[in-house]
Amino acid sequence: MVVFPDEQQIEEHANWIVSRELGYNYSLSLSNRLACDSTISQAELEQLRSLCSRDPLYELSEQEKDFLWRHRHYCVNIPESLPKLLLAVKWNSRDEVSQMYCLLRDWPLMQPESALELLDCNFPDPMVREFALRCLIQGLTDDKISQYLLQLVQVLKYEMYLDNPLARFLIKKALTNQRIGHFFFWHLKSEMHNKTVSRRFGLLLEAFCRACGMYLKHLNRQVEAMDKLVNLTDTLKHEKKDETQKVKLAFQHSLYFSLSPLYCSVSLSFSLRLEECRIMSSAKRPLWLNWENPDIMSELLFTNNEVIFKNGDDLRQDMLTLQIIKIMENIWQNQGLDLRMLPYGCLSIGDCVGLIEVVKNSYTIMQIQCKGGLKGALQFNSNTLHHWIKEKNKGEGYDKAIDLFTRSCAGYCVATFILGIGDRHNSNIMVKENGQLFHIDFGHFLDHKKKKFGYKRERVPFVLTQDFLIVISKGMQECTKTKEFERFQEMCYKAYLAIRQHASLFINLFSLLLGCGMPELQSFDDIAYLRKTLALEKSQQEALEYFTKQMNDAHHGGWTTKMDWIFHTIRHMPNEH
Known part of the structure; x- marks a missing residue:
C-alpha cells in the first residue's frame, strides 16, 4: 500500500527546502535547481513573459526549464504561466514536487480555456488536475461546458482513478442540465465498444442513468431505435432492391425516437414521411430520413425534420471540426464579426455509427x-x-x-x-x-x-x-x-x-x-x-x-x-x- 503525505507534511518539507535554499550561493550555475531568485530583472521578466506566451506545443529547453524553476515564486504573478512551470518540475524529486504543491495551493485561478491544458496527458498529477477543475468550476457557464463537453469526456481517460473529481463534476452537471446530460450520455455510449474505456465509461453511464429520472425513458427509446437502424442498414448493404414494402415497413417500425439524438429539444413524431425517405447511393448505404414536425406551430417554422443515418463512417472528425467551427464563430461574434457560419448537427453514437442534420x-x-x-x-x-x-x-x-x-x-x-x-x-x-x-x-x-x-x-x-x-x-x-x-x-x-x-x-x-x-x-x-x-x-x-x-x-x-x-x-x- 502506498501512503501519501498529508498537506501539513508536504508544507513542512517545502519550508525546510526553502530555508535550506537560502544558504546556497546562487552564482554556482544555471543547473543549480535548488537555487531560487528573490528578485527578477526587467530583462528576466521579459524572458519569463515570452516563455509563458508560447503555444502549448512549444518544447522547453533544459535551460528554459531551469530558468522557470528559479523564478517559480514570481510565476505566481503570471497565472497563465502554470502549464510551462509544471513542465519544468522534476516530478521524481520530492523536494520539487512538495514546493510545487505549496505554490499550487496559493496559485490564482486561471481562465478556464487556459486551464483545459492541465487536463491533458502531460499532467497526470491529481493535485494539478484538481486545480484545473477548480478553474473550470469557477469560470465555465453551462453553455461553455456544453461547448467543451467532447473534450471533457475524453480527458476522463487520463484520470488515475475511476472515482475522481472531474467525473463527479460532469455527472452533477449532466443531472442538472438536460442538454449537457443528453450529450454526456451519447459521448460515453459511443465508446462502449472500446474495451480500454468500457469499464470506466460504463460505470459513469450507470451512475447517470440511475439518477436521471424520467429522461431515461427518452434515452432508452433513442438507443432502441438506433440499434434497429444499425440492423436495418446492415441488411440493406446486401439488398439489391431498396424500394420494397418490406423496407418501408422496416423504416416505420424502427424510427420512434420520441426526442432527436441530435437535438434533445426536437421531437420526432410517429409520422415518418416514407415517400421522402431513401437509401442513398454511396457505398455505405446511408439512410435519408424525414419526419413530420409534430409541433402545432410547424407551418410557421418548418414542416419536417430530416437527418442522415450513417453506418460505416467514423463521424468523430466531422463532429470535432463542426465544434471548432462553432467556437470560431463565437470568437468572431465577440469581436464584432458576424460571419454566419453553419455548424450543422452531427453526432457519433457508436463504432462508425452516427447522425447528421440535413440543412433545409x-x-x-x-x-x-x-x-x-x-x-x-x-x-x-x-x-x-x-x-x-x-x-x-x-x-x-x-x-x-x-x-x-x-x-x-x-x-x-x-x-x-x-x-x-x-x-x-x-x-x-x-x-x-x-x-x-x-x-x-x-x-x-x-x-x-x-x-x-x-x-x-x-x-x-x-x-x-x-x-x-x-x-x-x-x-x-x-x-x-x-x-x-x-x-x-x-x-x-x-x-x-x-x-x-x-x-x-x-x-x-x-x-x-x-x-x-x-x-x-x-x-x-x-x-x-x-x-x-x-x-x-x-x-x-x-x-x-x-x-x-x-x-x-x-x-x-x-x-x-x-x-x-x-x-x-x-x-x-x-x-x-
Missing part, C-alpha cells in the same frame, strides 16, 4: 452548376452560381443574399485554411437559397489531403474559385478590382487574426482528443499543422502577410480547383440527387 433549402455547388446546363456543369460558365442566387432572391433580398454569401464564404475560407480541411469538391460545399455558404463532410483535416501518384490532389490553400468571386462582386467579371472584394478580403484578415489570438485554445482542444484514436489525429505532429497555418513563429504583421499570400494563391490557383471539379462532376453527375 440547401444545395451542393454541383447541383446548382448542373442547373446551368452542360456549360455550368463542366465549369465553362462561372456565372451559374450568381444567377441562381439572384433568381432565388429578388429585389431587396438580393443584396442581403450577396452579403450573407460574402460573410459565410470569408468565414469558411479562414476556417478551412487554418484546419487544413481536405477533399474540397463541388459536392461538399453547399449554398442555401438565402445565399449562405457552408462546407460539409470533414473526413480529412490537418492537411491529410488525398493524393494521386504521390502528389496532393488539391493545390490551393483553400477554395476560392471564380464562381465565388463573381457572387461576391455582384456579377462583375474583374472581381478582384471591386470594392466588394476588398471588403471580403478585410473580413478574411480580421477573422484570421482573431483566431490567431486564440491559437492556444484550438491547440489544446485538439490535444485533449489525442486519446480518441481518430485516424488523422494521432500525435502532436498532426496538431503542429495549426502552428504552421496560424504562423505562430512570426510576428502579427508577418502572419498577416503570410495569410495574404495564401489568399492570393487561392484565387489565382482557382483554375486548378475548377479542373478537379470538372472531373468530379463527370464521375458523379448521374448519381447526384
Whole structure:
C-alpha cells in the first residue's frame, strides 16, 4: 500500500527546502535547481513573459526549464504561466514536487480555456488536475461546458482513478442540465465498444442513468431505435432492391425516437414521411430520413425534420471540426464579426455509427452548376452560381443574399485554411437559397489531403474559385478590382487574426482528443499543422502577410480547383440527387 503525505507534511518539507535554499550561493550555475531568485530583472521578466506566451506545443529547453524553476515564486504573478512551470518540475524529486504543491495551493485561478491544458496527458498529477477543475468550476457557464463537453469526456481517460473529481463534476452537471446530460450520455455510449474505456465509461453511464429520472425513458427509446437502424442498414448493404414494402415497413417500425439524438429539444413524431425517405447511393448505404414536425406551430417554422443515418463512417472528425467551427464563430461574434457560419448537427453514437442534420433549402455547388446546363456543369460558365442566387432572391433580398454569401464564404475560407480541411469538391460545399455558404463532410483535416501518384490532389490553400468571386462582386467579371472584394478580403484578415489570438485554445482542444484514436489525429505532429497555418513563429504583421499570400494563391490557383471539379462532376453527375 502506498501512503501519501498529508498537506501539513508536504508544507513542512517545502519550508525546510526553502530555508535550506537560502544558504546556497546562487552564482554556482544555471543547473543549480535548488537555487531560487528573490528578485527578477526587467530583462528576466521579459524572458519569463515570452516563455509563458508560447503555444502549448512549444518544447522547453533544459535551460528554459531551469530558468522557470528559479523564478517559480514570481510565476505566481503570471497565472497563465502554470502549464510551462509544471513542465519544468522534476516530478521524481520530492523536494520539487512538495514546493510545487505549496505554490499550487496559493496559485490564482486561471481562465478556464487556459486551464483545459492541465487536463491533458502531460499532467497526470491529481493535485494539478484538481486545480484545473477548480478553474473550470469557477469560470465555465453551462453553455461553455456544453461547448467543451467532447473534450471533457475524453480527458476522463487520463484520470488515475475511476472515482475522481472531474467525473463527479460532469455527472452533477449532466443531472442538472438536460442538454449537457443528453450529450454526456451519447459521448460515453459511443465508446462502449472500446474495451480500454468500457469499464470506466460504463460505470459513469450507470451512475447517470440511475439518477436521471424520467429522461431515461427518452434515452432508452433513442438507443432502441438506433440499434434497429444499425440492423436495418446492415441488411440493406446486401439488398439489391431498396424500394420494397418490406423496407418501408422496416423504416416505420424502427424510427420512434420520441426526442432527436441530435437535438434533445426536437421531437420526432410517429409520422415518418416514407415517400421522402431513401437509401442513398454511396457505398455505405446511408439512410435519408424525414419526419413530420409534430409541433402545432410547424407551418410557421418548418414542416419536417430530416437527418442522415450513417453506418460505416467514423463521424468523430466531422463532429470535432463542426465544434471548432462553432467556437470560431463565437470568437468572431465577440469581436464584432458576424460571419454566419453553419455548424450543422452531427453526432457519433457508436463504432462508425452516427447522425447528421440535413440543412433545409440547401444545395451542393454541383447541383446548382448542373442547373446551368452542360456549360455550368463542366465549369465553362462561372456565372451559374450568381444567377441562381439572384433568381432565388429578388429585389431587396438580393443584396442581403450577396452579403450573407460574402460573410459565410470569408468565414469558411479562414476556417478551412487554418484546419487544413481536405477533399474540397463541388459536392461538399453547399449554398442555401438565402445565399449562405457552408462546407460539409470533414473526413480529412490537418492537411491529410488525398493524393494521386504521390502528389496532393488539391493545390490551393483553400477554395476560392471564380464562381465565388463573381457572387461576391455582384456579377462583375474583374472581381478582384471591386470594392466588394476588398471588403471580403478585410473580413478574411480580421477573422484570421482573431483566431490567431486564440491559437492556444484550438491547440489544446485538439490535444485533449489525442486519446480518441481518430485516424488523422494521432500525435502532436498532426496538431503542429495549426502552428504552421496560424504562423505562430512570426510576428502579427508577418502572419498577416503570410495569410495574404495564401489568399492570393487561392484565387489565382482557382483554375486548378475548377479542373478537379470538372472531373468530379463527370464521375458523379448521374448519381447526384
